[in-house]
Amino acid sequence: MVQLTDEILSEHYSHLSSKPFFQRVKNSMMAAPVIVCCLEGVDAIQVVHALAGPTNGRAATPGTIRGDYSMSYQENIVHTSDSPETAATELNRFFKPEEIFEYKQASFDFIYACDEY
Template sequence: MEKTLVILKPSCLQRGLVGEVTKRFEQKGLRLAGMKMCQLTDDVLSEHYAHLAERPFFQLLKDAMMATPVIVCCFEGVGAVDVVRQMAGTTNGRKALPGTIRGDFSMSSQENIVHTSDSLENAAIELKRFFKDEEIFDYKSVSNAFIYASDEV
């Protein structure tokens, strides 16, 4: 099973969407393996968004991510990285399709409710950035038999 990172951004918390967003991932069949609230720092965000350091919006992005605490989540499932990305929708909420999280709840490319890992490799790096090993839990989900066919897990 793949694990992936989801950050519920300050826009998610401020708009009271935490329950709605996590509900969508759980209803899809993803298993919540870790969750915690934390206040992000400039240093952590500079590392996390290093690939955007030369972009003109870099500081604005970091400032927005530090506006309030965030909730970091680890979701697990077959193909979890791609499933979560599809559910989140395209980065710009104005262009995201209805039915996606950003398409339903966002009008911005920055205040776009969630961050999601973009690859299995980055998911592993990002999960280590935000979680200690003992903060991600491995437990049997009794509903797996009703989420996946026996040859899928």
Template sequence: MSLEKTLVILKPSAVQRGLIGEVTSRFERKGLRLAGMKMMQLTDELLNEHYAHLAGKPFFQRVKESMMACPVVVCCYEGVDAVQIVRSMTGATNGRVAIPGTIRGDYCVSSQENIIHTSDSPKTAAEEVNRFFKPEELFEYKQCTLQHLYYEDEYKLV
């Protein structure tokens, strides 16, 4: 099994509240490998592409305005079943119903200002990673703790 990449966006609500370190440390402690990270100001054009599936919804403009309120931090994490792990750790979209112990369950009370965006499938993750990162912004390196995170038949060294 090879290692899977996934996208995480720490939204303006996370940046404004000073939660970047809190959130990223959870993924690191879990054992996911950080392959790329940068701060950027999202544009209307990029958000139109990223949230194209919401274009017909009445809240579409509000979502875009929220995501452009200040810079965001985009991250690419890697691991066995990384998409599913990140989604489980993130919790329900609405922070009011997210289970305590999840990122949203611990840090937010809103369905809109909900701290974090995560890819919802391996296919979407590949598209989103390519949307937000140039190839030279992603780094391949051997994680020295790999043999302590997985049994040797759970991963394939590249």
């Protein structure tokens, strides 16, 4: 759990800096601590996107995070990386190098076929 700062969010949302809602997005993200996660697995980006649901919570299917907990386009409860490159950038932004490490996940043998990972 981390408390995001204006500095980190200005960097994270720099692509929105010219939008009229830029400060509102940052204020929302600073309103309370957030949980940051680093997830790994086969097709992890696509799987996490599917679990999150579409950005607009009103259009999200029940059973997705946004479908169950969001009714807004902006206040959409969860952020997901959209590519391996974006994920790498965001992991560097939100985690210290020593907080992410490689290890053999024991569960992989039970959730994937041996030729999937």
